[in-house]
Amino acid sequence: MLQRFAGREPVVGRFLDLERSGKLGQSYLFVGPDGSGKELTALEIARLINCADPEACRREAACESCRKALGFQHPDIQWICPAPASLADAEVGELLAAKAEDPFHRPSFAGSSEVLIGDPDRPGPLTIRSVLQFLRLKPFQGRHKVAIVGDAHRLRAGAANAFLKTLEEPPPGALILLLSSLRGAVLPTILSRCQRVAFEPYPREELARLLVDLYDLPPAQAADHALAADGDARRAARSRLTLSRALRAWARGLVADLDAGRLGTAQIAAEMLHKGSVPAELLAEAADGVTRPGVAKELSERRDRAIQLCEQMHLHYSEILGCAARGDGWEPRLPRDAALIADLAGRRTPAGLLRDIDAVEQARREIDQSLNLGLVMAVLFQELSDHVRLDRAAARA
Template identity: 35%
Template sequence: MSYQVLARKWRPQRFDAVVGQEAVTRTLRNALASGRVAHAYLFAGPRGVGKTTTARLLARALLCPARTGAEPCGACDVCRDAAAGTAVDIIEIDAASNRGIDEIRALRENVKYAPARGRYKVYIIDEVHQLTSHAFDALLKTLEEPPPHVVFVLATTDPRDVPPTVLSRVQRFDFRPIPPETLARSLERVLAEEGVAWEPEALPVIVRAAEGSLRDALSLLDTAIAYAGGRLTAAAVAELLGAPTLEAVRAFAAALLGGDTAAALEAIARAAAEGEDLAALVRDTLETLRRALVLKAAPRVQLPDLSPTEAAALRELAEGVSLDELLYVLRALLDAEAEMRESPEPRVELEIAAVRATRRPRPHALEDVLRRLDELHARLGAGQPVAAAAGPVQASLLAPLEDPGAGAAPAAAPAAEATAARVGDAAPRGGAAPRATPPPAGAGELDTAWQRVVEEVMRKKPTVGAVLAQARPVELREGELVVAVAGNHFHRELLADRANRELVQAAVRRAVPGAERFQAVEAEGAAGEVRAHPLVQAVVEAFEGEVVAVRPRPPEGDGP
């Protein structure tokens, strides 16, 4: 067959042509130039990143009789045989099909023979992790002390399956996945040398599908060129790989950032209808939004794999949203990507994420909030009413004192000055708190008696006693002591507990003469006034919030 696939045609023939593994090739070249060649190496890394290629280059350099530096001459008979794959002193063994102890015994018998033409015999054992444990044991002695003319090069994609006893006998080199921008440059060079016309938008799709493997990238490139009839187009690559086009990804990202729920769901439906990989849509959108985030957060950063036109398009994409919104959408997609791997309905997971991202809470800029508060403060200072209406104010817990000179009952207090009093959750009866009457002449004695109640409960249950310490007795009527409790729902729930209630009631009977029962009502007078204050209402409206609790300000030095 006259045609040779790109992955074989463009296999590097020199160390400096190996792509993306500068640390490995530099170390090996220095070792060859200085004569510090080890007897055993382990090349570990993912597929298609140059492990076997580098092993062959090392073998050719060791066998070349005319080599003066690190690179083989490429002109002698040994170099030509090695390039053609017919060198008898370079023995390549596939450990996946020669994994037993018998094959290793044969290898041990052959290593003692001298090389046929070169200075070394090089054994390249590919996928060495496939050897059995007994085969590894049989190889250990030879691997540790081989004959002077033998060099072992072990290659594996899974070094974790290689026994530690083997790892300790070799020099290990870790091959890394090739960066996307390096892969893209390599593909551009191959396309230029092959004379193939291509669209720049097609290369990123191939690079992402290759996942750091140059061999995979070249194989995909070969297939895409054949599919498109001798040229490389973005549409052909997208159809071939089932990946979304760049325009579709940008449109989906724009819908998410713009809060257009309908457009985002339509993009998902279109991708599913056309048989595209939804996971690829999420990955590509994530990468687009990541680049937009970098460019928005650090405008001076120059991403190496972006042209000026693409960078301008990404800046325009993120122009109308804040960094917090970008982070929110990115997090929603990251969560969706993780959920899609496990879910039996990945499309539903993606649609949920799209709705969540488009209906995200809109953050208020600090400057905008401050401006609105300044405007409200200015309106209040000028006596203008605020838009928020004051909440209803309940009747006062304490009735107004009667005028001694008046024979008739006093008029009701104005509603604007009344304070609220309603039965708390701890009240034993439903409905509103009873209408209060003025304290008796011995109000001071009632306060003193209440202090005794607080002290007794504090000794037995400090948590309940601390709540009672913030309460005040209102009245003693028909054997029932009414106490106003200041606090939040936690305090009311604490006093509503049956055991706590019985504890307080027993203390009340002992300390308060004439008291048989105990009733707690919520002291809402001051809280109601605070909630109804125009400035508080304005702040609640500006922040779209609510007042959860109103606490008295502690005296100076008492607070944290």
């Protein structure tokens, strides 16, 4: 659970000061490149100016209002972004849940949609007309109604016109925060009605600190991500996520190879880990076409990679064991791999799986002790392959 939105602190501080001194404006446009923290800053301002216990909640959410804000469920905070008109309510619910889990989450449709105006009688949840309805009501729980509109350059004339009067003269206590990475594409009628706040890309050290803060990364690793992301916090966060996904995919492949008796493939993997390289198709998957240089560098940190791969294999074997032991009561922790795991669980014995887990733990310890990486992994894969054969022999006997 999030404790706060990692907004840009100087901007957040400035807004809180303005609010305290009664000088807060009502319509702002945050302008700056992708990943410069506009959205997290807006969300953090919305949370803190509605907070019920600012002393307790300055760094970590403690009050109910803050917890609702972080969960994208606050009745006085509305966030919208460009969306296709066909979006169902359930999909909006999923989107808000995904944002609550990872505020860097950006739905894939945002890049190709407009900010919708919405039907006059029944505006959908991600529309300008829903924002207007929302702002018209008095604050329900907090002090301010805050509307956050992402990608304001994707407001076309129709939606913008519906919005202009409210932007110019918002209801008392309302705060409207528009966000845009393309100032030149924001309609002049909108620009002229907002105070502008400029966002710069994150300085490298600040971004590294943010990554340590958010994801508990070791400082050296955070510094590498920060360097590769070029000041873009969203990209840095994504490269970290795609990296663990790629390693998980590699671990899944190895577990399946070993089960199928393809020891040779696993030995090639040991060799690659030793040399600090990775399979090209995984690099492509991890990079997602966005962060290839950063991910490549990250994956080349040999020992870290091998340890993370061991952790992912450990997770897989634990899941197979869990599935074998609990049968129908099993709740998969790796839903994407559930079919493979259930399949393997049907062919292995709990004793064999426990031996697998021991072997992976042993290899992990040896990597920590700086033993020869390639050799440790080769021995591990040989042992895992032997365990499979022992189980098969036991099944035949």
